[in-house]
Amino acid sequence: MSVSDHVDLEQFMVGVEKRNPGETEFIQAVREVSEDVFEYIADKEKYHQHQILRRIAEPDRIVSFRVCWEDDNGNIRVQRGYRVQNNNAIGPYKGGLRFHQSVNQSILKFLAFEQTFKNSLTGLPMGGGKGGSNFNPKGKSDNEIMRFCQSFMTELYRHVGEDTDVPAGDIGVGAREIGYMFGQYKRITNRFTGVLTGKGLEYGGSLVRTEATGYGAVYFMQNMLETQGDSIEGKTAVISGSGNVATHAAEKVVQLGGKVLTLSDSKGYLHDPAGMDQDKIDWIKNQKGVVRGSLADYTAAFAGSSWHEGETPWGVACDIALPCATQNEMDQAGAELLVANGCIAVSEGANMPVNLDGVKVFKAAGILYAPGKASNAGGVAVSGLEMSQNSGRVSWSEEQLQDHLRSIMKEIHDTCATYGAGRLPNGGCDYVKGANIAGFVKVADAMLAFGVV
Ligand code: NDP
DSSP: OOGGGSOOHHHHHHHHHHHSTTOHHHHHHHHHHHHHHHHHHTTOHHHHHTTHHHHHTSOSEEEEEEEEEEOTTSOEEEEEEEEEEEEOSSSSEEEEEEEOTTOOHHHHHHHHHHHHHHHHHTTSSOEEEEEEESOOOTTOOHHHHHHHHHHHHHHHGGGOBTTTEEEEOBTTBOHHHHHHHHHHHHHHHOOOOOOSSSOOGGGTOOTTHHHHHHHHHHHHHHHHHHTTTOOSTTOEEEEEOOSHHHHHHHHHHHHTTOEEEEEEETTEEEEOTTOOOHHHHHHHHHIIIIIOOOGGGHHHHSTTOEEEETOOGGGSOOSEEEEOSOTTOBOHHHHHHHHHTTOOEEEOSSSSOBOHHHHHHHHHHTOEEEOHHHHTTHHHHHHHHHHHHHHHTOOOOHHHHHHHHHHHHHHHHHHHHHHHTTOSTTSOOOHHHHHHHHHHHHHHHHHHHHOOO
16 A cells, blocks of 8 residues: 555544544544644655554543542442543553543543653653543542542552553642542552652652643743743733642743733633732632632732633733643634734643634744643653652652753753744744654654554
8 A cells, every 4th residue: 555545634533533422622632633643644654554643542441430439428429430541652651630520531532642742752751641530629528539539549549550550630639639549559559659640748759740830831931932032031921720730830930030910710810910929829829729719819819900700811911821721721712812912922731721723823823832742741751750769769859850840841842843843834833743743753653663562
């Protein structure tokens, strides 16, 4: 068969849609990657012959299970748990666990698929996976969270392990949940191993892991700006979300001399024209992470700020934007508003926060635009370093880890630029294309080495 005999992108996507009915997020993620990979492999027979993309877009394994737990009123509650192990060609499956009422198989398949490319880009030996549950942690007591986490791990422990699959946190899963799950894993297996990352520092966690995703997304932004002889200093920033990624992105923007105008949550956004300094960011971290109260209360604490119920922050004029909340939080209209208001660069802290039409707007405008699989890879990169420290039974210093994070983000930036330079209509760097192709090549070449398995 010659290359010209192979299916084209649209035929390929018809097959993906047929095999994954109704899984819109997964289909969206596969299309976004496939557009670039098809172009790259057009004249590369080996990838066609071995059906590499078709195989990466079919998870190695999906485990789905019942999670029963008892609430504080004695009611028996039933949730669904999942682990999607997408691809382990270059290392053990690795990727977060998400606890959110929206979780379903499509969302976890999209995240596990994206994770495969992201982990490849870090240069570390990690395959791609993702998991979670439709459990909603909001409003639950600590004891309810603990009972849920223990029940979840009572099934998950069979499928994970330090050399098999190493989950971490994601939306709704932070230090508290990781602690409960690690405790249950250790209790069931009687083994103290690096089976999870994002652990507490007292029991095998790594310094800088908590900050790594948000900080990394800002380092990526800085790297993009530097290609234009520019920097974050003096820039106004619009950031969405107010969780782990968003608050640490805000912190790093402030440290580098930028001004953070907004943060948000699922209820609306905060606008603070004076800028959010470290004290204000600490207030938000406490309000969302400890008090678990309303973000809108910020306006009572800090004069001059305003709360915009039910709205997204994309209409606020800014120089740079970092979407750090969730998938598809920005559509075409949001992207158009940013560009029209003079935004020159976007770095994604969240996974797939900009939908396909929004991405087209950024590409057509020729602004600097980094896809999450490259720009938010700092978190999983430091998770990879946590795995290394656990294997060697050592702990590295804060300074060492900060240096590692900065240099890994620079390497990811440069790798994307290798494949994406000059590929935008205006001659700029297409970081999406660069990330998709670079992420694909390493995984694909490993798969070729294994033959048909
Ligand atoms: P958190 O749970 O700490 O925070 C999530 C934030 O997003 C909250 O502010 C939440 O608001 C908001 N949010 C959730 N759903 C929606 C929605 N439908 N519309 C608007 N806002 C919403 O999660 P993280 O900060 O860890 O994760 C954020 C994103 O970053 C996710 O896409 C995740 O996959 C990605 N990511 C995270 C990594 C990590 O290391 N944690 C690593 C790489 C990527 P509310 O409080 O109201 O629910």
